[in-house]
Amino acid sequence: MTALLELQGLTRRFGGLTAVDKVSFSLNEGEIVGLIGSNGAGKTTLVNLVTGHLQPTAGRIVFAGHDVTGKAPYHLARLGLVRTFQVVQPFMQLTALDNVAAVALFAGGAADMAAARQVAAAALERLGIGELAHRLPPHITLAQRKRLELAKALAAKPKLLFLDEVNAGLNSAEIDGVLTMIRAIAAEGVTIVIIEHLMKVVRGLCRRLVVLHQGALLADGPTDDVARDPAVIQAYLGTRGAAMLETRPS
Numbered sequence: 001m002t003a004l005l006e007l008q009g010l011t012r013r014f015g016g017l018t019a020v021d022k023v024s025f026s027l028n029e030g031e032i033v034g035l036i037g038s039n040g041a042g043k044t045t046l047v048n049l050v051t052g053h054l055q056p057t058a059g060r061i062v063f064a065g066h067d068v069t070g071k072a073p074y075h076l077a078r079l080g081l082v083r084t085f086q087v088v089q090p091f092m093q094l095t096a097l098d099n100v101a102a103v104a105l106f107a108g109g110a111a112d113m114a115a116a117r118q119v120a121a122a123a124l125e126r127l128g129i130g131e132l133a134h135r136l137p138p139h140i141t142l143a144q145r146k147r148l149e150l151a152k153a154l155a156a157k158p159k160l161l162f163l164d165e166v167n168a169g170l171n172s173a174e175i176d177g178v179l180t181m182i183r184a185i186a187a188e189g190v191t192i193v194i195i196e197h198l199m200k201v202v203r204g205l206c207r208r209l210v211v212l213h214q215g216a217l218l219a220d221g222p223t224d225d226v227a228r229d230p231a232v233i234q235a236y237l238g239t240r241g242a243a244m245l246e247t248r249p250s
């Protein structure tokens with residue numbers, strides 16, 4: 001099977017700091033993969049590189065068989081490589097509908113604004129926030145804004161979607177709602193990479209985990225195996241935490 005995405009030795013340095021260090025892995029169509037790692041591990045930088053928001057210092061990104069290294073975000077979005085942002089930043093002066101329509105127009109291939117608004121209305125309905133279409137973002141709750149962010153991602157017609165901490169700041173019921181939406185998006189054949197700190201979310205969604213530690217790939221494999229990997233536990237909790245886990249009575 002040809003990989004949908006292939007990263008080859010992807011590297012990004014900021015001055016003396018190597019934020020992403022020779023990372024190589026591939027994603028197959030239809031996977032839901034968790035990208036995890038402690039704070040500062042390089043997750044967001046990796047997503048920024050793959051989606052064109054940062055230029056790599058070295059390495060190659062191959063998407064659907066094409067070398068897309070260094071391409072601009074709008075170019076990649078049109079190919080179907082789409083992301084959400086950790087801090088959601090809608091256009092505050094545009095209604096929810098027009099926030100989504102703007103994406104449909106510029107990234108989703110909609111022919112004109114009328115067509116873009118149709119796509120946007122369908123995406124809002126799909127995410128269960130159809131009634132918010134004419135509301136401005138300042139009058140929308142955080143949980144609804146997260147759904148708005150997912151609606152924008154859908155309007156770009158993604159093939160591969162990176163979700164950057166879409167559950168941050170949500171309560172348990174709101175998280176369950178977002179998880180249902182993510183499963184529904186995946187069921188339509190969209191490949192998903194989810195950056196997430198909550199193990200409940202990762203375990204509930206992902207069969208495969210990719211772990212970064214200090215910029216480098218630490219582990220890549222089935223979720224249960226990776227979650228039990230002592231090196232992963234140590235990277236998350238530090239030596240003392242890992243030792244405590246090892247000595248805990250079973």
Ligand SMILES: Nc1ncnc2c1ncn2[C@@H]1O[C@H](COP(=O)(O)OP(=O)(O)OP(=O)(O)O)[C@@H](O)[C@H]1O
Nearest residue numbers: 014017018019037038039040041042043044045046
């Ligand atoms: N624009 C930048 N300039 C300088 N250093 C940066 C820049 N962006 C990220 N870094 C550094 O690169 C490293 C990786 O950061 P990154 O945000 O990718 O980690 P992360 O795994 O997403 O962390 P978190 O879980 O806290 O969001 C960190 O040490 C960070 O301080």
